[in-house]
Amino acid sequence: FRAIELTQEMSFAMEASNQVLRTHEISTMMVKTWKQNSGMRFVASGILGNLVFFSLDNLLLLIILQWSDTGRPATASAATKWIRRHAESVSFFVAYMLDIIVQHFLNAMLVFGIETIQTRDLYLSSLATSYTAYFGTLCGSTVIQAYLLQQGVPKAFAFWGTIAMGSLVNFAVLMSFGTRSKPSRGSSSNA
Structure with a gap:
């Protein structure tokens, strides 16, 4: 046995x-x-960055709405009134501007390689490239999102729909910038 x-x-x-x-x-x-697969890494980076973006957008919207409900007098400036009227677009735009810094870091870590931001000069140069690359989608996405909201689309659907479209554009633009800025070695830290 x-x-x-x-x-x-x-x-x-x-x-x-x-x-x-x-x-x-x-x-x-x-x-x-x-x-x-740099595309797979870009998607992972984008998902993480967009979750941060979504959270920032919602947090900023709450702050703007709370700020506008503080009983400000009717003599509030035209800018203040405009911000109150367009709170969802303002929160989206400001959150997008802030999230570019987060997305830049995530892209360096997951897509293009940490060596792209190892020095102050490299960091600032690649951050400027990120703002340049994202500027068009920042403006376009804000306009599209505002339009969708005016059409009665719920904020969360407008946000994610707009982000999905913008992500495709961002991928193409960043890959173009990344390809021009440094050669790919096919390692985990390069696109």
Whole structure:
């Protein structure tokens, strides 16, 4: 009986070992795919950045609405009245401006490589490139989002719909800038 038990234990150990090897092979394949696929890394970076953006947008909207409900006198400036009337677009625009810094960092970490921001000069240069790349979608997205809101589209749907469209444009523009700014070596830190 002991021989049967040993055979069963060895069989179990072999199966467990094979499972570990299969898991390792899958893990290795996933890491290799991650390293070689800048599009996949850009999507992951974008999802994280857009979640931060969405949170900033909602937080800023609450701040703007709370600020505008503080019983300010009817003599408020034209700018203040305009901000109150367009609170959702103002929060979107300001959140987008702030999120570019977050998205820039995430793109450096996940897509283009941390070496793209290792020095102050590299950081500021690549941040300026990010603002340049995102400026068109910042303006266009704000206008599209405002239009969707005026048409009665709920804010969350307007936000994510606008972001989905803008993300495609941003990917193409950033990949163009990234390709021109440095050669790709195909490592995990390069696009």
